[in-house]
Amino acid sequence: MPVLVVATGNPGKLQEMQAYLQDLPWELQLKPPELDIEETGTTFLENAALKASQVAKALNQWAIADDSGLAVEALNGAPGLYSARYGTTDQERIERLLTELGNNPNRRAKFICAVAIAKPDGTIAAQVQGDCPGEILPELRGAGGFGYDPIFYVPEYQQTFAEMSAALKHNVSHRGQAFALLLPRLATLPD
Template sequence: MKKLIVATSNPGKLREMQAYLTGLDWELQLKPDSLEIEEIGSTFSENACLKASQVAKALGEWAIADDSGLAVDALNGAPGLYSARYGTTDTERIQRLLTELADNQQRQAQFICVVAIARPDGSIALQTEGICSGEILTHPRGTGGFGYDPIFYVPQQQQTFAEMPPEVKHQISHRGQAFAQLLPQLSTIN
């Protein structure tokens, strides 16, 4: 099996990526906690590539990274790159977003995810982007998921991410779409 370092210290992220890569010839490992990567890019793509590249170079191994977030049209794409830092808890982030949207009827939004894989020399071998369009509800619904999932409604499913069975979210989400594009290309790299 080939080793692929996940450019995160979050075991939950590793499990999530492993679920997308089940059955492939790649063994995922977390990056060491001591290896810190500062996300200084101005786009999801720049941050994903930066994380994958720096981890790959530092360890001399193949590395994978993703960067994702929620972009709300009426807020000019906010929270965007700052989705995870829009508050200190999921509840605070959701409340801040709902407060900023207030009674605005324009509630279109999209979750965006960019996945990048870097060679051991740090060069980017693959990069994909997935986008899931939806809208922001006025009140949370559902008990599953995390982050903004309870207020992100997908009209085609008539559910929020937090209401969807995990296998449905896994397939239609921004991350699911990015990995669906990535998987066929993964066998071409060596």
């Protein structure tokens, strides 16, 4: 079974990707912890491709990477690439976002997820971007999920990500959309 290195040191991210890729004949492995890739791209796609390419070249194996975040329209796309660094805890990130958004009536936002797969020589074999449109609520709703999930409301389902079942979020989220686009391409990649 061919190996696909997940360009992260986060075991939770590995499990998440395994759930999306469970029907494919790849063995997913975490990248070595000493292999640290700096995210210097200016878009989610650039960062995903950068991480996948550098890990693939360093290990001479196929690699997959993602980059994701929240883009709020009234904040000119912030926090965007800095979603994870918008504060030191989920609570701080949410408080900062809600403070900056204030009473602005434009609550439109979207979660974005870019995924890239690199060949062992570092060339990108496939890359996709999925997104999930929604709105930012002024207060938290739901106990599930993580990060911005309690304030990210999806009108189509009348729930925040934190209120959704894991199965529903798996399918409708930005990550779910990205992997839905990626799976047909991944199934055709050579061993």
